[in-house]
Structures are given as structure tokens and as C-alpha cells.
Amino acid sequence: MIGVFDSGYGGLTVLAALHARLPRQRFLYLGDNAHAPYGPKSGAEILALTQAGVERLFHVGARVAILACNTATAAAIRPLQQAWLPVHYPNRRILGVIAPMIEEIAQTPWHATAGPDEKRRPVETVAVFATQATVESGFYPREIALRAPNIAVIQQACPELAGMIEAGAPEAALRATVVGHVGALLQRLGRAPDKAVLGCTHFPLVEALFRNALPLETQILSQPARVAAAMVAYLFRHPEMKDFAPEVVEPLCFTTGDAAAVSVLASRFYGRHLRFQTVDSGPRESSETLLDA
Structure with a gap:
């Protein structure tokens, strides 16, 4: 699966473009709505929140995590890719939206x-x-x-x-x-x-x-269209990261905020209904906890 992480609703613009280009690819989306927006936060805060979000996605099966947030990408992608990922998740990948x-x-x-x-x-x-x-x-x-x-x-x-x-x-x-x-x-x-x-x-x-x-x-x-095109090219180079369903499949969506409230506004932004599940906004949970939330 491919995970998409954002501080809140913004990453839905990237998710929509990804899903349009790759409708049978299985996607996970996590919006950290409990801590949004990230823009006013310090670099250390953004790094910690982004790392926690990516780890949640990895624990529900994502093999690739896309930081669908410019702020998170700018503050966190290099330390996560260079220091954290090789030690803790050497077989997973983190990509950003700025490159x-x-x-x-x-x-x-x-x-x-x-x-x-x-x-x-x-x-x-x-x-x-x-x-x-x-x-x-x-x-x-x-x-x-x-x-x-x-x-x-x-x-x-x-x-x-x-x-x-x-x-x-x-x-x-x-x-x-x-x-x-x-x-x-x-x-x-x-x-x-x-x-x-x-x-x-x-x-x-x-x-x-x-x-x-x-x-x-x-x-x-x-930016969403360019990121989607880059993801198509990435999967062509790394076919082992593909996870295609037999038919069109909707993304699984999670939030650290209020799931009902987030679902309403997210569906308006996304253009069709999205059902969010709530995850704890504290330290990461097991994959079972996330999927059963």
C-alpha cells in the first residue's frame, strides 16, 4: 500500500490526483487534524509529528509514505530519509511533494x-x-x-x-x-x-x-498533478511497491481529529464521500488498533 500523510485536509488534493492516475492502487490517507496547521510550529515539532504520522502509516501496511505537505517535507524529509528510515524501516520509503x-x-x-x-x-x-x-x-x-x-x-x-x-x-x-x-x-x-x-x-x-x-x-x-505523475514514474521504476486491486478501490482514510467532522469537510474538498476513522493523536499504536479504530 501507499500511504499519504498530511497535517490535515491539504493532502487530499494530492490523494485525489494520485487516485485519478492510479485508480486500482491501494492508498492509505492520514490527516493529522488534531495538530493542524503545521505552518506556525517549530522545525522540531514538525519533525516529531511527521515521524509519528509516517510510522502509523507503516504500521497499517504502507510500504511507501508520501509527505503530502510542503511544510512537513521541508522540515522532516531529509532527517527521516537519512537518519531514521535506514535504522528503523530500511525496506520502506518516504517521498515528498517538493522534489x-x-x-x-x-x-x-x-x-x-x-x-x-x-x-x-x-x-x-x-x-x-x-x-x-x-x-x-x-x-x-x-x-x-x-x-x-x-x-x-x-x-x-x-x-x-x-x-x-x-x-x-x-x-x-x-x-x-x-x-x-x-x-x-x-x-x-x-x-x-x-x-x-x-x-x-x-x-x-x-x-x-x-x-x-x-x-x-x-x-x-x-503540484498535485506533478506529484501524481512522479508517482507513476516511481512505480514504473519500482514495481515491487505496487499494490493493485482487481478493480477500482477507494482509499482508507484516518485522522487524529474528530472522524465525523473531518469526514464532512474532507468529502466536500475531495468531491465525493470519504469516511475517516479516528486514531490516537499520541504515540503510535499497533496496526490492529489503527484498523479497528
């Missing part, structure tokens, strides 16, 4: 680095709208600069937006918040960015608001 976006923006493979054009002047501008923690990590500008130094990255923190989406805020309030952040970035930049990245998986849930606020000439890159 496919970096590849899309830089138009180069993740393991490639910049060539002799390092001193070229920027010829393209990419705006990144993200949580406070993702912006402060510098993950996007640092990794893009390594691969495509001719791309200028300008970031805009939207610290309250993920929390507003989690709380089911009215559209008028969401629109005002998005307009404010887009306006702040445009004022600093002084022109329309060539491309925009919604660098929090919650933000595609209000992509229409970003589209209306951004200049028409700015292209919005779809």
Missing part, C-alpha cells in the same frame, strides 16, 4: 545540478505561496538555485491560510486573505511573476481564488 515541483520549475532531474550558465541573469520569475515554516526553511529557493540559477524565486508566506481552510472559513474571508497575500507579493516584485507555485497542499483547495487574484499571464503550476 517533483523543483523538477518541474527547473526543468531538470532532482539529482542534477546547474551547469556553466550559473552567472546568467534571471530570465524567469517564480512566485511561491507557502506556510511560514516552508518559507523560513528556504527549501524552494535553495533547491531551485542549485539546479536553475537563472530562475528568480520570490516567496510569500500565507501564515493563516491553511488554518482557515482547515476550519472551513467562509469563501469571502478566504478570498480577502488570498487577495492580500497576492497583492503583497506583486507590490514587492513590481510586475507579474511568470509562474506561481501554491507551495502548501491546502492551497489548491482555493486555487480559483489565487487564479482570480494573480495576473492572467501568470501560470499556476499544479
